[in-house]
Amino acid sequence: MTADSNVIIEAHELSKWFGEVVAVNNLHVQIKRGVTGLLGPNGAGKSTFIKLCLGLLRPSRGHIHVLGSSPRHNPAVLREMGYCPELDHFFDNMTGYEFVYALNRYWGMTKQDAEKFTEKACELVSMTDRMDDPIEEYSKGMRQRIKIAQALATNPDLLFLDEPMSGLDPQGREEMYTLIRRLGDAGYGVVVSSHILYEVERVTDNVVLLYNGTVLAHGRVKEIRDLIDEHPHTIKINTPEPRALAKAFVGDTAVMQLDFLPGGLVVRTKDPNACYQILNDVMLERRHPIHGVQCSDDNLQSVFEYLVG
Amino acid sequence: MEMKRDVPDTSHTVLMGGERPVPAGMLSFILSVTGHTTTLILRRQRLIFAFIICLMPVVIPLVISASSDLQFGEDGMKMFMQLTKRVHIEVLAPLLALFLATMLVGEDVETQTIHYMLTRPIPRTAWVVGRFIGYMLIAAIILSLSLVLTFFACVTLPNFAIGMETLTELARFEFIGFLALLAYGATTMMLGTISKRPIIYGIVFLYGWQRAASLVPGMVDFLTIVKYTTALIPAEATATQAVKTQEALLAFQKQVYLIGAGKAVVMLLLITAGLLGITIAAVRIREYSGSRAIG
Incomplete structure (x- = not known):
């Protein structure tokens, strides 16, 4: 394992299979601080890789280190991570504020801290005006923003955004690109998954190309762009x-x-x-x-x- | 093998005001989960349904009192004890557990909201225990209220006077109801965590297996919860049913192995602790990827 402090995620011979389905296959990768795009078609293993990074899944083979340690059942690592899932899943009958607040309490914040950080996170994603409305009344873009707010609210070191642009209208996408670039500029480690190169290209020039659970290429977007231009x-x-x-x-x-x-x-x-x-x-x-x-x-x-x- | 890591660069925190929150201890985690769980349960429509069902036993003594008290001369205290044993302890407590505890973990897996929680540094034990306490708070209030109202409704019947003796009986039944909610809740919560059809298995266990085991000769009924709750109930409340059971079985003789009240309490607490332990272990071991748990 490397001692490079800029490396925030390191996977070595990482494999994950579900029954006979191999989702991640002997994957080797090192991801450094900054915004990194995880690019690949549907079924490439992007979400599985993110869930392995988050400790939601246990590697079938090999190992993964996030921020220097194995993430599964590791509160010290989990404290430094935020996760915005791909799909819209929320607790029933809650406002955006209540949703973020409840998850801040799950993080272990005191009531005062939970309130303070909820308000700050909502402000950061421009949801202050609508945070007291029920989530059921939100547009897709607002839901996406409130999901990012809950990931940001704990002020983590590393953020995982799984297909954050999915389902957004053009204006929503622009706002999302701006937010992600802003997070990267501020020094957050951000891993953004997408199956569309153009989306990734708008937020970073550092990309990991996944296909059939393995890393096909890792590097600058331009190199991939050159291939795509053909x-x-x-x-x-x-x-x-x-x-x-x-x-x-x-x-x-x-x-x-x-x-x-x-x-x-x-x-x-x-x-x-x-x-x-x-x-x-x-x-x-x-x-x-x-x-x-x-x-x-x-x-x-x-x-x-x-x-x- | 652990990588060496420098002190984290926290310069980015300026976006969030330059501060980082401080994590709390285990008790604070449990209280947070309990608070959130009660909020979630209180906002569900099924709670109203459960509440209405739990108020039904209150109507029975009132109807009897209004329509036929002089004709039949129902004994108020006896009516209260039998109603409590047959309805509150044996039907409503398992029903509340099915309604409120079955999906305490399962629902978060199904709706995938579990990912939000398990990607936070909350100990999984605190999450399960907090959820269970949240259920207990709501279920105990509903059952307790129903018991108190039934108690006062029975006052309208003859031979029932509110005094220290009857109030002690009420307290005793409140305690038994609480223990029943603990054991039934732990059972249904565990079923909701480890199985895909917890409601069906719950109904089969609570209303099928428990009934069947109480009729089968031998000590099979020790593998039920009702065995221990019944052991805590005064004989007056159980006498009638014993006769009816024998009648139903055409004088089939079942040897009844008795268990003392103290042992019954200990058994109910052990069942609760054991099943909660299984639930915690399952949540720790299992992997949560999609809407189904793995492992």
């Missing part, structure tokens, strides 16, 4: 006016191909950032109604296939 990126836009919207993309050098679908438009591009900028302009000027944007990870899949050989 494969077009697909953006599907839901709009009742696809032909009118297409005019905004026609002529842009970033656009490789436009396809029309009933109620939508598919843009194939090697420069998704440029296309998202066009989309932002269209939305801000309210030129055409846009009901949804989906970015496919087909291109990432093809990179995985390329790397696997």
